Amino acid sequence: EDKVVQSPLSLVVHEGDTVTLNCSYEVTNFRSLLWYKQEKKAPTFLFMLTSSGIEKKSGRLSSILDKKELFSILNITATQTGDSAVYLCAPAQGGSEKLVFGKGTKLTVNP
């Protein structure tokens, strides 16, 4: 059975802190891993990772994939209140391109 485990499930920090969100996965026919940010309604795309060890960066966010250990992390530096959201990890399965979502990490950034 396909499994995606995100940790922590919930995290409360102060503005300016750095956070690391974790995602471990076991999915059949793994192709890539995607990260999404969900604030109120529709998730918005952050990153897609296909190769191990290559960090993807977008401003204060960065992510890396370890295909050997079946693990990915999402880092956010100098957090802002606007980073408050649920962050979803989703491995993609080749062929069908189905995404298997974890439960998400709820990040709250206090001023």
Added chain:
Amino acid sequence: DGGITQSPKYLFRKEGQNVTLSCEQNLNHDAMYWYRQDPGQGLRLIYYSQIVNDFQKGDIAEGYSVSREKKESFPLTVTSAQKNPTAFYLCASSGAHSLSGGYTFGSGTRLTVV
């Protein structure tokens, strides 16, 4: 502007009634997906379709039905057989065999059974 539209945003239904949620996209995407999200849970796949006139069950298809008669449209019917239908429903689309930009999601329909 290209995008994916779900309607209605909020829907109330009496127990025992079927209800259909609309999902339309103008992105020329081949693949479309329906997910359900419950509080504190991730997204769970209900049905998906990779091509017109074809669709497959996801992990929680019981009590739901879909059709894919047009490339642009992938409506979801929540039937009276679905035991716990109150949830947030998200529709998504992607180019087949290409996830370079991830899925495009609609803004969701929140269904409440009263």
